Amino acid sequence: xxxxxxxxxxxxxxxxxxxxxxxxxxxxxxxxxxxxxxxxxxxxxxxxxxxxxxxxxxxxxxxxxxxxxxxxxxxxxxxxxxxxxxxxxxxxxxxxxxxxxxxxxxxxxxxxxxxxxxxxxxxxxxxxxxxxxxxxxxxxxxxxxxxxxxxxxxxxxxxxxxxxxxxxxxxxxxxxxxxxxxxxxxxxxxxxxxxxxxxxxxxxxxxxxxxxxxxxxxxxxxxxxxxxxxxxxxxxxxxxxxxxxxxxxxxxxxxxxxxxxxxxxxxxxxxxxxxxxxxxxxxxxxxxxxxxxxxxxxxxxxxxxxxxxxxxxxxxxxxxxxxxxxxxxxxxxxxxxxxxxxxxxxxxxxxxxxxxxxxxxxxxxxxxxxxxxxxxxxxxxxxxxxxxxxxxxxxxxxxxxxxxxxxxxxxxxxxxxxxx
Numbered sequence: 101x102x103x104x105x106x107x108x109x110x111x112x113x114x115x116x117x118x119x120x121x122x123x124x125x126x127x128x129x130x131x132x133x134x135x136x137x138x139x140x141x142x143x144x145x146x147x148x149x150x151x152x153x154x155x156x157x158x159x160x161x162x163x164x165x166x167x168x169x170x171x172x173x174x175x176x177x178x179x180x181x182x183x184x185x186x187x188x189x190x191x192x193x194x195x196x197x198x199x200x201x202x203x204x205x206x207x208x209x210x211x212x213x214x215x216x217x218x219x220x221x222x223x224x225x226x227x228x229x230x231x232x233x234x235x236x237x238x239x240x241x242x243x244x245x246x247x248x249x250x251x252x253x254x255x256x257x258x259x260x261x262x263x264x265x266x267x268x269x270x271x272x273x274x275x276x277x278x279x280x281x282x283x284x285x286x287x288x289x290x291x292x293x294x295x296x297x298x299x300x301x302x303x304x305x306x307x308x309x310x311x312x313x314x315x316x317x318x319x320x321x322x323x324x325x326x327x328x329x330x331x332x333x334x335x336x337x338x339x340x341x342x343x344x345x346x347x348x349x350x351x352x353x354x355x356x357x358x359x360x361x362x363x364x365x366x367x368x369x370x371x372x373x374x375x376x377x378x379x380x381x382x383x384x385x386x387x388x389x390x391x392x393x394x395x396x397x398x399x400x401x402x403x404x405x406x407x408x409x410x411x412x413x414x415x416x417x418x419x420x421x422x423x424x425x426x427x428x429x430x431x432x433x434x435x436x437x438x439x440x441x442x443x444x445x446x447x448x449x450x451x452x453x454x455x456x457x458x459x460x461x462x463x464x465x466x467x468x469x470x471x472x473x474x475x476x477x478x479x480x481x482x483x484x485x486x487x488x489x490x491x492x493x494x495x496x497x498x499x500x501x502x503x504x505x506x507x508x509x510x511x512x513x514x515x516x517x518x519x520x
Contacts, residue, residue: 123161130203131157137196142188149178149191153200160207165214168221171204172228179232182244193232193244194253201225202260209264210271218268222261229253301479307354314350317389317428318343342392378414380441386417387439390424394433397424402442409507415480416441416450416504422473423452423500431456431497448486448504456497477502 131154138150156170175198182193208221233250325339380401387397408416420439427435431454440451474490477500481488486504493499 127158127160130160131155134197134200134203137199141192141195141197143181143191145178145181145191146195146197149174150195150197150200153197157200157203157207160204161211164204164207164211165217168204168208168224171200172224175201175228184244201228202257205257206260206264209261210268218261218265222257225257225261226254229257304476314346317346317393339392342389346389378410378417380408380413380416382417383420383439383441386421386424390428390437393428394435395424395427396434396436398436398438400440400442402440403448404443407443407506408448412448412484412504412506415484416448418480419450419477419500419502420452422477423454426473426498427454435497443506446506448506450500450502450504452500453493454497454499456493 134154134157135150138147138154141147141150153171153174156167156174160167178191178195178198179193181189181191183189202225205221205225209218212218212221230250232244233246233253322339322343325336325343329336380403383399383401387399390397420441423439424437427437435454435456437452437454440449442449477490478488481502481504484504486502488500488502490498490500
């Protein structure tokens, strides 16, 4: 027989060390009861059979099928040794220590995890009591009971079997509930980890966009101010003002991000400090800063009023901002940038190209990932179900293209895509 040991389940059995101690105490008590019952018989083999049955019951939890087979075999030996013509017979049958058969059957029903074993154990006990009652005439074995005694034995066996089966069903139900609870807990932990990973990625994108763009503008402005400080004080003063304004905006953005790291995202709009909504109008601001840093920016925004949700406006703004940052860093002042943002047939299209200040670009395949900026832009676009590609142009410079499905503000009422 195939058997498996059970696992203690809360609210049915104690757990841990107390469960093991209590279980062992019950096993010893049952074994002593069988041994004590066998001690009162005068047959030469009664005490030996009872002791062997009692010894087998000590393993009833870990090897219920094996214990059932051993006890049934000993009961068969008891039946074969019984001889009513002798006084006393070598072994009495039936005897009180035959309760070990019921204990073994109960252990199989309650502790075995093989579906058919409880039914096999119950059928084996019913068949054995029928054979013991009526004997096996063609083998010359006489029974020791009649129909009335058989009904009593069967009733007792069925009562024990149903009780054990009820406990077995209750245990399986409790285990299934515990397994579902563990599965739900693992799913919740996984969702929490995924949410934390998404939040970390979002914060990383915000940090990169804010810091990289602001530093690129400030560095170029500082270099320009240093170059014209003596020859053109007015231009130097304008550059310094741009540096100060850019720095103040960057500090404000950093404060919001640090507050999120310490306190978490506000659950509802308006909770805590009022959120700053990023709109397409701010593209003009970053374009002007890029112009003051030395870029020639040709900007075209053709999007109807109210056509984009706040999240889509922020995504478009961040893509344009990152493209200008990359142009400032890699092409430097003197580069020409073309920016086209338009909405066509429910799709937001963003196309940003630069001439690389006339320097030849590499021949890397379009769409391959680059630094953190390209990774962040790609993540932003893919999060809203769009497509993104970036790479060098055929002659010189760089090109970025993004397309995103448009959901109007009315269609996404309550969805707020903001910087915090």
